[in-house]
Amino acid sequence: xxxxxxxxxxxxxxxxxxxxxxxxxxxxxxxxxxxxxxxxxxxxxxxxxxxxxxxxxxxxxxxxxxxxxxxxxxxxxxxxxxxxxxxxxxxxxxxxxxxxxxxxxxxxxxxxxxxxxxxxxxxxxxxxxxxxxxxxxxxxxxxxxxxxxxxxxxxxxxxxxxxxxxxxxxxxxxxxxxxxxxxxxxxxxxxxxxxxxxxxxxxxxxxxxxxxxxxxxxxxxxxxxxxxxxxxxxxxxxxxxxxxxxxxxxxxxxxxxxxxxxxxxxxxxxxxxxxxxxxxxxxxxxxxxxxxxxxxxx
Amino acid sequence: xxxxxxxxxxxxxxxxxxxxxxxxxxxxxxxxxxxxxxxxxxxxxxxxxxxxxxxxxxxxxxxxxxxxxxxxxxxxxxxxxxxxxxxxxxxxxxxxxxxxxxxxxxxxxxxxxxxxxxxxxxxxxxxxxxxxxxxxxxxxxxxxxxxxxxxxxxxxxxxxxxxxxxxxxxxxxxxxxxxxxxxxxxxxxxxxxxxxxxxxxxxxxxxxxxxxxxxxxxxxxxxxxxxxxxxxxxxxxxxxxxxxxxxxxxxxxxxxxxxxxxxxxxxxxxxxxxxxxxxxxxxxxxxxxxxxxxxxxxxxxxxxxxxxxxxxxxxxxxxxxxxxxxxxxxxxxxxxxxxxxxxxxxxxxxxxxxxxxxxxxxxxxxxxxxxxxxxxxxxxxxxxxxxxxxxxxxxxxxxxxxxxxxxxxxxxxxxxxxxxxxxxxxxxxxxxxxxxxxxxxxxxxxxxxxxxxxxxxxxxxxxxxxxxxxxxxxxxxxxxxxxxxxxxxxxxxxxxxxxxxxxxxxxxxxxxxxxxxxxxxxxxxxxxxxxxxxxxxxxxxxxxxxxx
Numbered sequence: 001x002x003x004x005x006x007x008x009x010x011x012x013x014x015x016x017x018x019x020x021x022x023x024x025x026x027x028x029x030x031x032x033x034x035x036x037x038x039x040x041x042x043x044x045x046x047x048x049x050x051x052x053x054x055x056x057x058x059x060x061x062x063x064x065x066x067x068x069x070x071x072x073x074x075x076x077x078x079x080x081x082x083x084x085x086x087x088x089x090x091x092x093x094x095x096x097x098x099x100x101x102x103x104x105x106x107x108x109x110x111x112x113x114x115x116x117x118x119x120x121x122x123x124x125x126x127x128x129x130x131x132x133x134x135x136x137x138x139x140x141x142x143x144x145x146x147x148x149x150x151x152x153x154x155x156x157x158x159x160x161x162x163x164x165x166x167x168x169x170x171x172x173x174x175x176x177x178x179x180x181x182x183x184x185x186x187x188x189x190x191x192x193x194x195x196x197x198x199x200x201x202x203x204x205x206x207x208x209x210x211x212x213x214x215x216x217x218x219x220x221x222x223x224x225x226x227x228x229x230x231x232x233x234x235x236x237x238x239x240x241x242x243x244x245x246x247x248x249x250x251x252x253x254x255x256x257x258x259x260x261x262x263x264x265x266x267x268x269x270x271x272x273x274x275x276x277x278x279x280x281x282x283x284x285x286x287x288x289x290x291x292x293x294x295x296x297x298x
Numbered sequence: 299x300x301x302x303x304x305x306x307x308x309x310x311x312x313x314x315x316x317x318x319x320x321x322x323x324x325x326x327x328x329x330x331x332x333x334x335x336x337x338x339x340x341x342x343x344x345x346x347x348x349x350x351x352x353x354x355x356x357x358x359x360x361x362x363x364x365x366x367x368x369x370x371x372x373x374x375x376x377x378x379x380x381x382x383x384x385x386x387x388x389x390x391x392x393x394x395x396x397x398x399x400x401x402x403x404x405x406x407x408x409x410x411x412x413x414x415x416x417x418x419x420x421x422x423x424x425x426x427x428x429x430x431x432x433x434x435x436x437x438x439x440x441x442x443x444x445x446x447x448x449x450x451x452x453x454x455x456x457x458x459x460x461x462x463x464x465x466x467x468x469x470x471x472x473x474x475x476x477x478x479x480x481x482x483x484x485x486x487x488x489x490x491x492x493x494x495x496x497x498x499x500x501x502x503x504x505x506x507x508x509x510x511x512x513x514x515x516x517x518x519x520x521x522x523x524x525x526x527x528x529x530x531x532x533x534x535x536x537x538x539x540x541x542x543x544x545x546x547x548x549x550x551x552x553x554x555x556x557x558x559x560x561x562x563x564x565x566x567x568x569x570x571x572x573x574x575x576x577x578x579x580x581x582x583x584x585x586x587x588x589x590x591x592x593x594x595x596x597x598x599x600x601x602x603x604x605x606x607x608x609x610x611x612x613x614x615x616x617x618x619x620x621x622x623x624x625x626x627x628x629x630x631x632x633x634x635x636x637x638x639x640x641x642x643x644x645x646x647x648x649x650x651x652x653x654x655x656x657x658x659x660x661x662x663x664x665x666x667x668x669x670x671x672x673x674x675x676x677x678x679x680x681x682x683x684x685x686x687x688x689x690x691x692x693x694x695x696x697x698x699x700x701x702x703x704x705x706x707x708x709x710x711x712x713x714x715x716x717x718x719x720x721x722x723x724x725x726x727x728x729x730x731x732x733x734x735x736x737x738x739x740x741x742x743x744x745x746x747x748x749x750x751x752x753x754x755x756x757x758x759x760x761x762x763x764x765x766x767x768x769x770x771x772x773x774x775x776x777x778x779x780x781x782x783x784x785x786x787x788x789x790x791x792x793x794x795x796x797x798x799x800x801x802x803x804x805x806x807x808x809x810x811x812x813x814x815x816x817x818x819x820x821x822x823x824x825x826x827x828x829x830x831x832x833x834x835x836x837x838x839x840x841x842x843x844x845x846x
Contacts (some may be wrong), residue, residue, distance in 0.1 A: 042416045043438045064794050132596050150596060153808055212632060240599055242804040244797070257793040262413045 036272045040265035049265075051253035065253060069169040073249040076159055077227045084167040085223060089216060091171055092178035093204065108179070113170025119169075123237035126165050127152060152238060156242035162247070164237060177219065178212055185211035225282040228274045250274065299589075343463075360690065362394040362683035370422035370680060371398035373737065374411045377727070380405045384734030385704070386696050393692070396684040398424065418557050423675040426739050428476045429469060429663070429777060432670045436477040437782035442671040443475040447682040455479060456688035457743065467846040468663050468777040471782070472839065479685050479740030480668035485748060487760035487769060488660035491647070492625050493617040496640040497524035507646050507654075509550040512647040527613075532617040536595035537589075538605040544598045544807060546619035547588075549657050551581035552649050554773070557658055561813075562775050562836050569775065569837045573799045574824055575735040580650070582806045582813040590809055599804065611635045623748060624724065626756035631723055643759025655770040656763055662778045667738035668714040688741040690747070698747040700733035716752050725751045778839040788835060791828040798827060 031046075036056060038049040061065060091111060098104040113208060114122070130137050130151040138148045151157045185208065193203045206208060232251035239247035258267030282297075290296040323826045341780040373380050382388070383396045391397040401422050402411050412427055421440065425432060435441060450457050459466045462482075469480050498505065498515070501522050506512040516534035518524075525532060537543025545555045554563045554572035572578060588594050595601060600610070606625065609615030610632040618625070622643060632639040648654045671681045687693045697705040706713040715725075722728040727736040736747070749757065763769055780788065802820055806813040813820075 041438050042419065043435070043440045045419070060792070127600065131600070150808075152600060155810075239796075240804065241800040242599070242808055242810060244801045256797070259407045259413060260407075261789050261793055262416065263789055264417060266412075276374070 033268065033272060035265050036269035037264055040268075042262075042264075047115055049056040050267070056266045057273060059266060060270050060273065065248065068245070069248050069250045069253045071229050072246055073228055073251075074231050076162065076248075076249060078265050079159055080163050080166065081220075081223060084163055084171075085220065087167050087171040088174035089178055089212075092182060092212075093208065095179060096177070096182045096208070097200070097204075108172070108175070112176065113172070114169045115173035117169070119233050120237060122165060122169055123234055126161065126238065130161070153242050155243040155247065157246045158239070158243045162234065165234070165238075174219075178215060181212040181215040182208065213293065214295045217289050217293055218297060220290060221282065221286055222269055224285045225278050228278055302672045348725055359391045360687055360692070362396045362687060363677070363680045364395070366391075366395045366397065367677070367680060368397045368399050368686070369424055369675070371400050371424045371426070372415055372422040373426040373739070374398050374402040374406075374611070375406045375730075375737070376405065376408060378730050378737075380730075380737055382732055384737075385701050385732070386734040386737075389473065389696055389701060390684075390687060394684050394687045396680060421672045421674055423672050424681055425667040425672060426667065426737075428666050429480055429668045430666060430779065432478045432668065433471040433779040434782075436475075436670070437473065437780075437785060437798055439811055440673055441477045442673050442675065442678045443477060444479065444671065444682065445476050445676065447671075448476065451679055451682045452686035452689070454686050458482075458689060462662070464776075465662055465763060467843060469668065470846055471779045472781040472826050472842065473487065478668040478670050480663055481665050481738045481740060482662045482742045483660050483664050484662075484743040484745035485660050485760070487656075488664065488765055489619060489621050489658040489761040490643045490656060490759050491617070491619050491645070492641050492759075493644050494519075494524070494615075494640065495642040496638045497616060499522050499640075500526075505642075506647050507645065508648045508652075509650055512550065513588070513593070516588070516617065517591070520592055522716055524616070525613045529584075530592075532616055533574075533595045533609055533614050535614050536601065536605055536618055536631050536675060537598055537618055538597050538601075538603055538608055538618070540602050543619070545803075546596075547585055548578070548581050549655055550647060550649050551577055551584055552651050552653065553577040553581035554657060556775075559796070563657075563773050564775060564840075565773070565787070567835060569840050571824075571829060574821060574829060579813055579817040582803065586809055586813060589807055610639070610641075612640075613722075622756040622759045623752045626753050626759065627723060629755055630753065642755065643762060645762060645766065654766075655773070656768040656772055657773065659769045659771050659774060661774065661776075663772065665738055666777060669740040684729070684739055688739065694742050694744060697735060697737075697739070697741040698744045700729055700735035705729065705733055705735065712746070722750050722751075760784045766829055774842065775836070776843060778836070778843045780835065780839050784835045784839065788832065792832055795824065795827045795829055795832060798823060 035046055035049065037051060037053060039052040040046070040049045076283060087226075095104050095108055098107070129135050132138055132148050132150040132153075137151070149157075151161060189207050189211070190203060193207055199205065228250060230249045230251060232249070232255045235247060235249055235252040236255060239252065254267045254270045258264065258270065286296045286298065329588055354716050368382075371382070380387075381400050382391070387398050389811075401415065401420070403414075410431070412431070415422065416435070425441075434439065448459070465480065466476070469476055469478050471477050493505070493515070495505075497519060501518050503515055503518055503523055504511070505513045519532050519534040520530060523530065523532070530814065535547070537546060542555070542557050549554055551576060554577075555561045556563070562569050563572055564570070565575075589596075589598075591603075595605075595609075597686075606615065606618070606620070606628060613636045625641065626643070627640055629639065632641070646654045646656050669685070671678050675681055683757070695702075695713055700719075702708065704716070705719050706715050708714070719725060719728060726736050730737055736743075752760075786794075802811070805811045806816070826842060
């Protein structure tokens with residue numbers, strides 16, 4: 001052990017900053033988690049605030065809106081897994097099959113550009129696009145002889161709008177991971193398949209997909225680990241009180257009732273609750289994945 | 299170079315005068331406060347120009363500190379970047395030796411910036427924010443009580459509070475102390491109803507005076523094509539504020555919702571929750587049918603701040619309820635876009651019970667803003683003296699008119715805005731952006747600043763509202779403050795109620811549900827969310843206010 005340390009010390013040195021980062025930004029803040037169990041006052045500080053037991057958890061779980069925000073969060077996450085998760089994979093496969101290098105590069109660049117646009121701007125574009133009187137979507141509907149729809153004020157459209165927007169914004173960027181995995185597949189496998197007379201489709205199904213399956217599984221597991229974490233930024237930019245029914249998720253609820261009201265203890269309690277649930281989900285799904293696909297995070 | 303010489307001269311002068319002052323008062327430290335107290339108002343009122351910085355003779359009495367100090371300052375503005383380098387703060391620094399360093403981030407949401415600062419534990423020395431929130435953190439021991447400091451070091455503020463006991467009452471916290479020096483507005487009328495007079499003339503309609511006539515008018519706007527483009531694209535009623543604007547119609551049915559997130563009002567001497575009154579049901583039913591008929595902008599909840607510019611530019615907006623001054627200005631700006639554009643203020647249409655009332659008022663504390671001194675600050679006396687500077691004649695002029703020679707000049711002893719300022723379409727925005735004047739710090743607004751650029755139409759509108767006593771000031775809840783316990787309860791219960799009320803109301807408004815049939819269930823839900831306790835807390839705070 002000791003000799004290995006000495007022998008490979010440059011590698012361990014490379015690891016050091018990362019460990020320091022973890023210690024400073026992941027483990028040290030955990031100390032602050034205790035405010036989830038306290039009646040936190042910013043002026044008394046973390047240590048001196050009185051203990052409050054599980055009252056914040058009880059307040060959140062017993063809240064009028066708990067079931068609604070939980071349901072909305074889960075539905076948005078699950079629909080994203082179904083409709084949004086496969087898009088970058090398909091995109092990567094298509095790009096991989098494209099013969100013209102210039103075309104492939106161009107499409108790839110254009111597809112991942114939206115990732116770099118601020119979410120505020122993207123939401124602004126979506127709002128303008130869907131505006132009921134002069135939004136392009138409604139002008140099209142009108143030209144087609146259909147009635148105008150006030151998309152952003154109709155709770156039934158919210159999830160579709162939100163998930164489509166995210167897919168458009170992130171698919172190109174997420175595809176990079178899969179494209180990288182695709183280049184790692186041994187070309188000899190393809191050659192062997194061609195010699196065996198496999199069609200293009202067969203090659204995709206039997207060589208390409210199994211080749212990137214580990215990557216897919218890891219991305220999927222990571223996604224499952226974030227099941228309860230639908231970011232609030234895009235939500236609060238797009239929702240209206242009238243669409244709370246489908247749009248209000250845990251994070252936006254915490255933002256409104258916790259952060260804007262300065263109730264950090266309650267916000268922390270919800271965050272902790274989220275993390276515990278996500279950890280459990282991750283452990284379970286990792287075990288399942290190992291059992292059925294031999295792939296796992298650990 | 300020139301600046302440095304000037305600065306040097308000031309520092310030298312300051313050092314000299316303070317050493318003189320301290321020499322005089324050495325025999326009795328307690329006298330200093332009283333001496334300057336009796337002195338400042340006298341000099342301020344007798345010879346305002348002598349305190350003027352332009353003469354190069356800063357008075358010792360305006361110095362808050364002998365040595366230049368920098369105090370951290372929290373001031374968040376969603377639109378403008380206010381820093382210690384904002385000209386009026388710089389000017390004040392020259393006069394007082396106190397430089398402010400704004401620690402708030404530029405842009406973003408105000409509440410978030412505020413809470414982040416609190417959570418960081420690094421509380422700025424001077425905090426400019428909403429009075430209610432400041433009093434809330436004061437109850438946790440975060441702020442310095444100002445009563446004694448005002449008595450000793452702030453003669454101008456003291457004088458003002460003695461002259462205005464109502465304001466003193468409103469800024470007094472639940473524990474009986476004062477923690478906040480407020481931004482005091484001047485003038486009475488704030489918002490009113492506006493209608494396109496040229497459209498009325500074109501359709502041969504009289505000015506609507508009742509809710510029924512108003513309905514007929516909006517209906518005519520919708521159906522009779524007053525803009526003459528052959529399409530029914532008119533938007534009879536619209537609003538700029540997408541949170542409170544849509545509810546400006548409520549008084550037409552005697553219903554009420556507050557303009558700043560507090561939906562309580564005074565009814566028969568008691569605190570009453572507007573959205574739980576019977577009138578709210580009637581009002582929402584009527585509004586929903588107006589919305590359905592297209593009399594209200596379909597996008598009223600999403601159109602936002604540019605609504606007036608958009609809808610007047612394309613000649614589709616008909617009527618609205620908005621601020622007098624800025625709305626009247628469209629008579630000038632929109633004249634370029636639309637021939638014959640004529641937007642006139644009208645008296646509030648009488649409600650179903652025959653009352654013509656206006657529920658927005660420019661009460662002295664209408665902005666609900668002010669500033670405080672942190673409990674952690676090193677030298678609260680310096681901060682207090684600095685606060686007082688803004689209440690001297692010089693300081694008040696600085697806050698209202700900006701920089702002499704740049705934004706205003708003195709004409710017959712009175713400040714007069716320059717042509718450049720008066721030509722601006724949005725004078726307040728211009729003043730804030732260019733000089734920092736009119737920011738919400740503890741100070742006293744002077745309506746004269748507004749009168750100069752407010753056009754005649756707006757002045758006539760404001761006069762119409764004040765002369766006829768349309769403004770129902772006695773209905774509005776004064777600024778009240780809560781104890782720490784009450785504050786905690788409110789934080790626990792009120793957010794869910796607010797969410798429920800805004801969500802349900804918007805649903806009713808846009809036709810997603812029927813207010814008439816759903817109202818009882820709505821009341822029951824409000825009750826189970828704890829509206830009775832919230833009302834009781836507001837009542838208790840109001841009772842305390844009455845007893846002060």
